[in-house]
Structure formats: C-alpha cells, structure tokens
Amino acid sequence: MLKIVLDKFRTRDALDMRVRSLLVKTLYTKPLSLTIGAINGVFASVIAAVYSDNAWMYAAVLLLFLIAVARISSVLYFSGRKTNRRSARRLELLYEFGAFSYSGVLGSIAAMSLVLQLPTAVEVLMIAIALGYGTGASARNAGRPAIAIGQLAFTLGPVFVGALIVGGLPFYVLAFSIALMIPAIWSITMIIFNTLRESIGSAQTSAQLADRMQTLARTDVVTGLANRAGLNHELVERLMELEPDSELAMFWLDLDRFKEVNDLLGHPVGDRVLAEIAKRLKERSPFGASVSRFGGDEFVIICKVDRRKGAERLGRELLEDINRPIIIDTERLTIGCSIGIAMLPQDGEDADTLMQSADLALYHAKVNGRNQMCFFDPSMTRDLVRRREIEHELRTALTRDELSIFFQPIVDLETGRIRTFEALVRWFHPEKGELRPDEFIPVAEECGAIITLGNWITAQAAKACAQWPEDVTVAVNLSPLQIKAPGAAMGILAALREAKLDPSRLELEVTESLFLEDNHSTGDFINELSEAGVRFAMDDFGTGYSSLGYINKYPFKKIKVDRSFVSGDNVGVKSNAIIRAVAEMGSTLEMDIVAEGLETLEQVRAVREAGCTLGQGYYFSRAVPDYLAAMLLAQERDEDRPKMMGTR
Numbered sequence: 001m002l003k004i005v006l007d008k009f010r011t012r013d014a015l016d017m018r019v020r021s022l023l024v025k026t027l028y029t030k031p032l033s034l035t036i037g038a039i040n041g042v043f044a045s046v047i048a049a050v051y052s053d054n055a056w057m058y059a060a061v062l063l064l065f066l067i068a069v070a071r072i073s074s075v076l077y078f079s080g081r082k083t084n085r086r087s088a089r090r091l092e093l094l095y096e097f098g099a100f101s102y103s104g105v106l107g108s109i110a111a112m113s114l115v116l117q118l119p120t121a122v123e124v125l126m127i128a129i130a131l132g133y134g135t136g137a138s139a140r141n142a143g144r145p146a147i148a149i150g151q152l153a154f155t156l157g158p159v160f161v162g163a164l165i166v167g168g169l170p171f172y173v174l175a176f177s178i179a180l181m182i183p184a185i186w187s188i189t190m191i192i193f194n195t196l197r198e199s200i201g202s203a204q205t206s207a208q209l210a211d212r213m214q215t216l217a218r219t220d221v222v223t224g225l226a227n228r229a230g231l232n233h234e235l236v237e238r239l240m241e242l243e244p245d246s247e248l249a250m251f252w253l254d255l256d257r258f259k260e261v262n263d264l265l266g267h268p269v270g271d272r273v274l275a276e277i278a279k280r281l282k283e284r285s286p287f288g289a290s291v292s293r294f295g296g297d298e299f300v301i302i303c304k305v306d307r308r309k310g311a312e313r314l315g316r317e318l319l320e321d322i323n324r325p326i327i328i329d330t331e332r333l334t335i336g337c338s339i340g341i342a343m344l345p346q347d348g349e350d351a352d353t354l355m356q357s358a359d360l361a362l363y364h365a366k367v368n369g370r371n372q373m374c375f376f377d378p379s380m381t382r383d384l385v386r387r388r389e390i391e392h393e394l395r396t397a398l399t400r401d402e403l404s405i406f407f408q409p410i411v412d413l414e415t416g417r418i419r420t421f422e423a424l425v426r427w428f429h430p431e432k433g434e435l436r437p438d439e440f441i442p443v444a445e446e447c448g449a450i451i452t453l454g455n456w457i458t459a460q461a462a463k464a465c466a467q468w469p470e471d472v473t474v475a476v477n478l479s480p481l482q483i484k485a486p487g488a489a490m491g492i493l494a495a496l497r498e499a500k501l502d503p504s505r506l507e508l509e510v511t512e513s514l515f516l517e518d519n520h521s522t523g524d525f526i527n528e529l530s531e532a533g534v535r536f537a538m539d540d541f542g543t544g545y546s547s548l549g550y551i552n553k554y555p556f557k558k559i560k561v562d563r564s565f566v567s568g569d570n571v572g573v574k575s576n577a578i579i580r581a582v583a584e585m586g587s588t589l590e591m592d593i594v595a596e597g598l599e600t601l602e603q604v605r606a607v608r609e610a611g612c613t614l615g616q617g618y619y620f621s622r623a624v625p626d627y628l629a630a631m632l633l634a635q636e637r638d639e640d641r642p643k644m645m646g647t648r
C-alpha cells in the first residue's frame with residue numbers, strides 16, 4: 001500500500017532530470033537540521049528506554065542511534081559534491097532508505113512508549129518528538145515529496161496505531177488528529193514542492209537561454225567559427241586546462257589581398273570565400289583545436305602540437321590548403337595567406353603575450369613577402385619597441401626641424417656632368433643620432449605619416465631644384481601609399497607651382513611594389529603627371545618582379561638598376577649580363593639606364609661598358625646638403641670639364 005502511495009508520488013513529481021538533481025541536492029545541503037533532529041530523537045528515545053527498562057526498547061534505541069550516525073556521516077560526506085543523473089538517483093535512494101528507517105524506528109519507539117504505558121511525561125516527550133520530527137522532516141524535504149510524505153507516514157503511522165491500541169478518548173482524539181494531520185501536511189508539502197520546482201525550473205530555463213545567447217555572442221555568423229569573444233573565452237579556458245609539460249601553438253592567419261576579392265566580386269562572394277577557408281582550416285586542424293575568425297580576413301587556431309616541428313608541419317599544410325583554388329560560381333580564386341606562429345610557453349605564458357607574439361610574427365611574415373609563415377622571435381619585440389618610438393617621435397620631428405633633405409648626384413657616364421640630384425631624406429635625431437630612411441620610411445608608411453612627410457620632401461626638393469641650372473633635374477622617391485592618397489597628383493603639381501619649377505624638371509622614382517596592387521589610381525596618377533611633363537623612373541630594378549610589363553605600360557623615362565647588381569658580394573658574370581640586357585632594352589626604348597651604388601672606378605667602367613648611360617654612387621658623391629649640391633654644380637660649371645670622372 002505504502003509503495004503504491006510512494007510510486008504515485010514519484011510519478012506526480014516526475015521531473016526534468018536536471019531539476020531533479022538540483023532538488024536532490026537540497027537533501028544533502030545544510031546538515032545542521034538533520035543533526036538536530038537526530039540528536040533530539042536519540043536523546044528522547046534513550047530516556048524512554050531507561051524508563052521502560054525494556055530490552056526491545058534498548059535494541060530500538062541502539063538501532064536509531066546507528067541509523068542517525070550513518071545518516072549524518074553520509075550527508076556530511078556527500079554535501080557539496082557534484083551530482084549527475086545516475087549519482088543523483090543513487091543519492092536519493094540512499095537518503096530515502098536512511099530517512100524512512102529513522103522515521104520508522106523513531107515512530108515505533110514513540111508508539112511503544114504509549115503501548116508500554118510509560119509515565120505520562122515520557123509519553124508526552126515521545127509524542128512531541130515524533131510529531132515534531134515528522135512535520136519538520138516534511139518541511140525540510142519538500143524538495144522530494146515522496147521522501148517528505150514517507151517520513152511523515154513512517155513517524156506518525158506507528159503513533160496512530162499505538163494510540164488506537166491503548167485506546168481511551170484522549171488517544172482516540174490523538175489518532176484522529178494524526179489521521180487529519182497527514183493529508184494536511186501532505187498538501188502543505190506539495191505547495192512548497194511546486195513553488196520550489198517552478199522557481200528552479202524557471203531559473204533553469206533562463207540559465208539555458210543565457211547559455212544559448214552566450215553561444216550566439218561567441219559565434220561568427222559568416223563562418224560558424226568562434227568569433228573574437230569566443231576566441232578570448234577559449235584561450236582562457238585552454239590556458240587553465242593546460243598540463244604542465246604540453247606545448248600549445250597559436251597560428252594567426254591573415255589572408256593576402258582579400259580586400260580585392262571583396263571590392264571586385266562583392267561582399268557575398270567574399271563571405272563565401274571566408275566560409276570555404278574556415279571549412280578548410282577546420283578540416284586540417286587537429287582534433288581538439290580551436291579555430292576562430294578574429295575578424296575581417298584573420299583567423300586564429302590554437303592547438304596542442306608536437307614541438308616546433310609539429311607546428312611547422314601544420315603551418316605548411318594550412319598554407320597549402322588555403323592556396324588551393326576556390327571555385328565560386330564561375331570564378332576561380334587563388335587566395336594567399338600569411339601566418340604568424342607563437343608557441344606557449346616559450347613565446348608567452350598568458351593570453352595577451354601569446355597573442356602579441358603571434359601578431360608580431362604575422363607582421364614579419366607579411367613584410368617578408370606574404371604567403372608564408374613566420375615563427376615568433378624575441379628580436380621582433382625589440383624591433384617593435386623601436387618602431388613604436390620612431391612612430392611616436394616622427395610626428396614631432398618635422399615641427400622640430402630634425403628632418404632635412406640631402407641630394408646625391410646622378411652623373412652622365414659619357415660627359416661626367418651632373419644631370420640629376422636624387423633627394424634623400426635625413427633625420428638627425430637629438431638622442432638617437434642619424435636615423436636611416438630605411439628604418440623610418442617604412443614606419444612612416446605604416447602609420448600614415450608618409451603623406452605629410454612625402455609632401456614636405458617634394459616641396460623642399462622642388463624649391464632646391466628651382467635654384468639650380470635649368471638642365472639639372474631633381475628626383476624624388478615616392479612610396480606607394482603617397483600615390484594612393486586622394487589628390488596625390490594635384491599635391492605634387494601644387495608643390496611645383498609653389499616652387500616655380502617646371503614639371504619636366506621633376507622626376508619621380510617609384511618601385512615595382514607600387515604595381516603589386518595594380519589599380520586605376522596608380523595608372524591615373526602616372527598618366528596625369530606624365531601629361532603635365534613630370535618624368536618617372538623605375539627604382540631598384542631587379543629586386544622585385546622585374547616585370548617588363550609595367551615598363552611597357554607606363555611612360556618610364558629611366559630605369560635604375562639596383563645596386564646589388566653593381567656592388568656587393570654577388571656581383572659577377574650573371575649580374576653583368578643582366579645589366580647588359582637592361583641597358584640594351586633602354587637604348588631601344590630610349591630610356592636612361594642608371595647604375596646605382598657605384599663605389600669604385602672599376603664598377604664605373606664596367607657599367608659604362610655594359611651600356612648604362614647614368615651612374616650614381618659614393619664614387620661620385622654621397623648625398624650632401626643643398627648648399628653643397630649647389631656648390632658641386634657651380635664648380636662643375638666653372639671648370640666646365642668632366643670633373644667627377646677623375647680618370648677621363
């Protein structure tokens with residue numbers, strides 16, 4: 001009968017397992033009330049046993065004591081432990097067993113006190129204890145009604161029977177009130193239980209909802225990978241879980257020239273490319289790796305690796321995967337990618353340092369020429385610190401008059417006369433001394449200061465040139481960024497007007513890197529200025545793609561053969577042959593060919609013999625301040641003979 005009642009309860013409070021685990025937990029928290037109940041019950045029972053002097057009573061009290069000790073220890077042991085579905089069920093059964101047996105024995109001792117007709121005070125004590133325990137337990141265990149009602153029934157049931165056996169009006173009334181009490185407390189328990197269940201249930205629902213929202217907030221919609229927030233979260237988790245001896249690698253990937261895909265083919269195609277790349281990265285990454293999109297066209301992969309070798313292998317595979325053509329509709333796209341790799345713990349023990357290291361390594365991979373990977377190296381941090389300093393100080397250098405323009409002559413190899421001065425910027429830093437343009441021009445390009453700096457250089461060079469004889473021109477180096485700035489051509493023409501210099505006396509030196517991202521603005525710039533009379537020279541020829549396509553496409557008047565073909569360790573038959581070929585092309589296309597970096601007489605002779613028409617280098621002169629440049633010209637005209645070509 002009791003089993004049926006309990007089963008009925010079990011089905012009535014059939015709950016979502018998670019809610020149930022939580023409710024079971026309430027049984028095991030706060031062991032204080034259980035301990036008080038146990039102490040009270042055992043004490044009262046000992047008194048009843050002593051008064052009865054009955055062997056059964058003593059046995060029952062001993063049993064009650066043992067159950068009480070076992071329950072208190074089990075609650076102390078299990079409170080605060082994590083539960084799962086199965087352990088929750090086991091814990092519940094264990095609790096049920098302890099609770100029912102304790103209640104049954106306590107109720108029986110109370111009933112026996114009545115039946116054995118112990119002194120009234122003892123009877124009152126036992127009935128009070130049994131009633132108090134039964135109702136108290138119901139309230140305490142309302143989280144599991146089956147247990148609560150079971151305990152109530154097991155405690156009060158024997159008292160009810162005992163009261164009936166003893167008989168007499170007061171005991172009948174006691175039995176009657178117990179009979180009424182059980183359903184009353186039952187209903188109270190159910191009310192508490194339902195409230196409890198609902199509040200836990202709704203807390204669970206909002207927790208689940210919050211969980212889902214969080215997952216959404218950490219996911220990138222385009223690729224389905226984790227986004228920046230997701231990456232941060234995962235990184236922190238990974239660092240916490242990392243075993244002491246294992247190594248972690250962070251790959252920071254940046255697609256090369258992805259912006260062009262977006263600009264030319266539209267964002268929907270761009271998104272599909274990103275999704276495809278994400279898929280490839282996920283497939284290639286080892287099990288357990290976290291792959292995320294850091295934003296734009298950047299991805300970050302974190303995974304365990306077998307030392308640097310393992311990371312290198314994975315990096316290569318990732319590059320290969322990305323480089324495989326992507327077919328979208330009819331379009332076949334090949335995407336390049338640069339990868340920076342940082343290893344934990346060597347390159348950073350916390351998330352921030354690791355990311356900084358990987359980012360720096362990525363930067364170097366890009367600078368080294370894209371579509372390659374680069375491991376972090378501590379020297380990169382030192383470089384970065386210096387670059388930051390330079391970037392910071394460059395902004396004030398102009399206003400503090402720390403910059404000036406020097407001029408290096410470009411000499412006619414036939415006549416020995418100066419035909420052009422190349423303007424080369426110099427920075428005399430009050431603390432660092434003279435800084436090389438190779439060091440600060442790239443920084444200026446990176447931080448955008450090159451626009452202001454470049455305009456200033458052009459203006460200064462034009463002003464200086466306006467003071468020179470009419471047949472001497474000035475050459476100014478332009479960085480690709482300057483050319484892409486809006487209104488670049490107009491700015492240069494304005495500088496010429498300001499200096500009252502004829503456009504034909506300005507020569508602009510550009511490098512092939514300008515054509516890496518060949519677009520309209522480059523062509524427009526060159527054409528507009530060419531039409532105005534400005535001339536263009538291809539600088540550092542032979543170091544880049546050396547594509548003759550550009551020379552053919554744009555009106556270049558001059559090619560400057562890089563100094564690595566003239567002076568340096570690798571100069572030989574091969575470089576001589578290249579100079580000859582370029583020189584021959586120059587004479588066919590009526591272009592001047594300049595040999596850069598001439599330092600010795602032998603070199604001068606060699607390049608002249610190879611067909612170069614102009615020469616530049618320390619053999620003739622280093623770059624000098626404007627007054628010295630003017631002096632060189634005056635001297636030359638005074639003597640009116642090939643002064644510089646000492647041997648002729």
Ligand code: C2E
Pocket residue numbers: 408423424425436437438441454457476477478479509539540563596597598599616617618619623
């Ligand atoms: P570049 O345009 O190739 O300039 C020639 C560089 O070679 C200059 O270095 C010059 O001093 C050096 N040089 C000239 N003759 C010789 C020689 O016989 N032997 C050797 N070893 N070197 C020689 P500099 O002035 O340090 O400039 C380095 C680079 O910085 C330039 O290379 C140019 O790309 C850039 N740069 C310099 N000034 C400017 C500027 O005003 N604007 C821009 N955008 N870039 C500049």
Ligand code: CA
Pocket residue numbers: 422477509539
């Ligand atoms: Ca140059």
Ligand code: CA
Pocket residue numbers: 539540560562563596
């Ligand atoms: Ca050059």
